[in-house]
Amino acid sequence: MTNVFRRAGLLLACLLLGGALSVALGQDANWDLRNYHLYNAWALLTGRWGLDMYAAGIQTYFNPLLDIPYYHAAFIHLVDRPRVVAFLMGLPFGLLAFATASIARSAVQDLPLRSPRPLLLAFCAAIFGLSGAATVSQLGTTFNEIQVAALVLLGVMCLLRALSGEADARGRGLGFVLLGGLLFGLAAGAKLTAAVYAPAAVLGLFWARRGWRAGLVRGVAFSAAWSAGFALTYGWWGLFLYRQTGNPVFPFFESFFRSGMVPPVSAREMRFMPETTLEVLFYPFHWMDDSTLTVADVAFKDPRFAVAYGALILAGLGLLATRLRGRADAVRPRVLLTARLRFLLIFCGSAFLVWMGLFSILRYLVPVEALLGVLLLIAVAVPLARATGRPASGTGMVLLLVGAGVVSAAVTRYPEWGRLEHAPPTAELANVNLPPHSLVLAWAPPQAYAMPFIERANPGTRFLGVTGELVSARGYGLWTQWTARLRAHHGPVFIMLIDDELHWPEVLGELGFSLPREHCQKFSSRVSGELKLCPLVREGAAPG
Numbered sequence: 001m002t003n004v005f006r007r008a009g010l011l012l013a014c015l016l017l018g019g020a021l022s023v024a025l026g027q028d029a030n031w032d033l034r035n036y037h038l039y040n041a042w043a044l045l046t047g048r049w050g051l052d053m054y055a056a057g058i059q060t061y062f063n064p065l066l067d068i069p070y071y072h073a074a075f076i077h078l079v080d081r082p083r084v085v086a087f088l089m090g091l092p093f094g095l096l097a098f099a100t101a102s103i104a105r106s107a108v109q110d111l112p113l114r115s116p117r118p119l120l121l122a123f124c125a126a127i128f129g130l131s132g133a134a135t136v137s138q139l140g141t142t143f144n145e146i147q148v149a150a151l152v153l154l155g156v157m158c159l160l161r162a163l164s165g166e167a168d169a170r171g172r173g174l175g176f177v178l179l180g181g182l183l184f185g186l187a188a189g190a191k192l193t194a195a196v197y198a199p200a201a202v203l204g205l206f207w208a209r210r211g212w213r214a215g216l217v218r219g220v221a222f223s224a225a226w227s228a229g230f231a232l233t234y235g236w237w238g239l240f241l242y243r244q245t246g247n248p249v250f251p252f253f254e255s256f257f258r259s260g261m262v263p264p265v266s267a268r269e270m271r272f273m274p275e276t277t278l279e280v281l282f283y284p285f286h287w288m289d290d291s292t293l294t295v296a297d298v299a300f301k302d303p304r305f306a307v308a309y310g311a312l313i314l315a316g317l318g319l320l321a322t323r324l325r326g327r328a329d330a331v332r333p334r335v336l337l338t339a340r341l342r343f344l345l346i347f348c349g350s351a352f353l354v355w356m357g358l359f360s361i362l363r364y365l366v367p368v369e370a371l372l373g374v375l376l377l378i379a380v381a382v383p384l385a386r387a388t389g390r391p392a393s394g395t396g397m398v399l400l401l402v403g404a405g406v407v408s409a410a411v412t413r414y415p416e417w418g419r420l421e422h423a424p425p426t427a428e429l430a431n432v433n434l435p436p437h438s439l440v441l442a443w444a445p446p447q448a449y450a451m452p453f454i455e456r457a458n459p460g461t462r463f464l465g466v467t468g469e470l471v472s473a474r475g476y477g478l479w480t481q482w483t484a485r486l487r488a489h490h491g492p493v494f495i496m497l498i499d500d501e502l503h504w505p506e507v508l509g510e511l512g513f514s515l516p517r518e519h520c521q522k523f524s525s526r527v528s529g530e531l532k533l534c535p536l537v538r539e540g541a542a543p544g
Helices: 002-025 031-046 057-061 065-077 082-110 118-130 133-138 145-162 165-170 173-190 192-207 212-245 277-286 304-324 339-358 362-370 372-388 394-411 448-457 477-488 505-510
Strands: 439-443 462-466 493-498 521-525 529-535
Touching: 002 082, 031 057, 031 065, 031 448, 057 212, 065 082, 065 173, 082 118, 082 145, 082 339, 082 362, 082 372, 118 133, 118 362, 118 372, 118 394, 133 145, 133 362, 145 173, 145 192, 145 339, 145 362, 173 192, 173 212, 192 212, 192 339, 192 362, 277 304, 304 372, 304 394, 339 362, 339 372, 362 372, 372 394, 439 448, 448 462, 448 521, 462 477
Parallel strands: 439 462, 439 493
Antiparallel strands: 493 529, 521 529
8 A cells, every 4th residue: 555655646746746847947839730630629629520521631631539638729719828738738658757767777676786776877867858848848749649648558567567576476467468568559550650569569478488489378368358459449540541532541551552542652751861871870879969850840969879789789789799708607587687678678669760761750659768777777777797607786777867968968959849938818819800601821831830720710711722733743642632622612701721822833823823922911829930821813824
């Protein structure tokens, strides 16, 4: 019972910390929020799918489940309480911190240490990872990476429990595997990018202990539970997308599903993939230089991955040298990696490789980043104990983490995705007056943030989005359906522009409109910036 109260106290402290840090960082105003996070939740909950089309561009088709809490808080219930909204948005970081600290405590218990100082070591390891560029920069934001990372690491907590001797003794091992798989599946269904962590977990479960039959059972149980969790958070949306487009994960895997909505090419972002063998082998070291954009579309600098990655490389070389010298037999059994430590190494290494092969986008790597302090501990303590034949110093490990953390903090430049000073209302837009039954063409993102406010002031207004992906889909279902919506509208048509910039001007002529730029009205909000609405003139040519 005492242990339960301690965990509850730690959880409460982490939640309060997450909320406080979110408030301190300021109000979220990132590009994705201006584009689709507010709009998608609004569209789902107010039935806009039958009225608008492609309003937020290709991101219109992303699962809006995780956007619903922010929509209710910022747009409905807490409009005049921006700090309360920020505090609530920071709570998922509290869950992430709780899971990270718990995982660190489990790792410390298994490490070959003398005077291990488990609480202090776990705290230092957790702080090292949680202070990383991907995690801190997304704290309290609508990117939703913190939310799914919290689910993933809560799942890792369960899997570590499953691999503990205590769980085996009580016959609870498989139950913890099922719970862990469920949490991983919930995360992947809520945001598809989190699916990369499932194969890493399966590999970890299979190789953490000897005995392929037991590993196979754990892997199958995890996969079954993962499928159930994925179905809970994504099944409904996948079915909806299939009915709308013919592809349950639209716009992804279009070359497989062949919905005919867009060209059958990959929709993955490929800009940040490593290009050379040296980059593949040493990619984290490139993140110590903020002069080029490597794994983010804004500048940043963070040595934490390089520190942990370098330590693991040196540890591997050191262990190889020790084994070649024939000293491994002299090391006591307790110095060997436990099942839980092996799982953490395999999980993080495999997840990193899958991430690098599919995305190489820093924002998606929060679960691994949060565990960098744990990986650093393993990389130093285990080889040191093997080399000396006695446990490593717990005090020395504390000093190592503190030193690495201080140096990293001094060097780090966090990505700036967009933050504002807190000021009510949390979500707002200057009033816009449109004629009844107007249609607005949102010409180039990000503009969808403005749409709920425009429609609130002008009921009946509809929205169609225009992006480069739409323009390149001429001859496909997306373009055909979009132009049919435009052709069926007989009321006033407006174009919404950012910074008065008209992309793809030839498309406007193809659609049968001209832009005289008269009678335009400018409007703005703290989040969206300045936008302009201009009436379009029909030239008589039928669109499409």
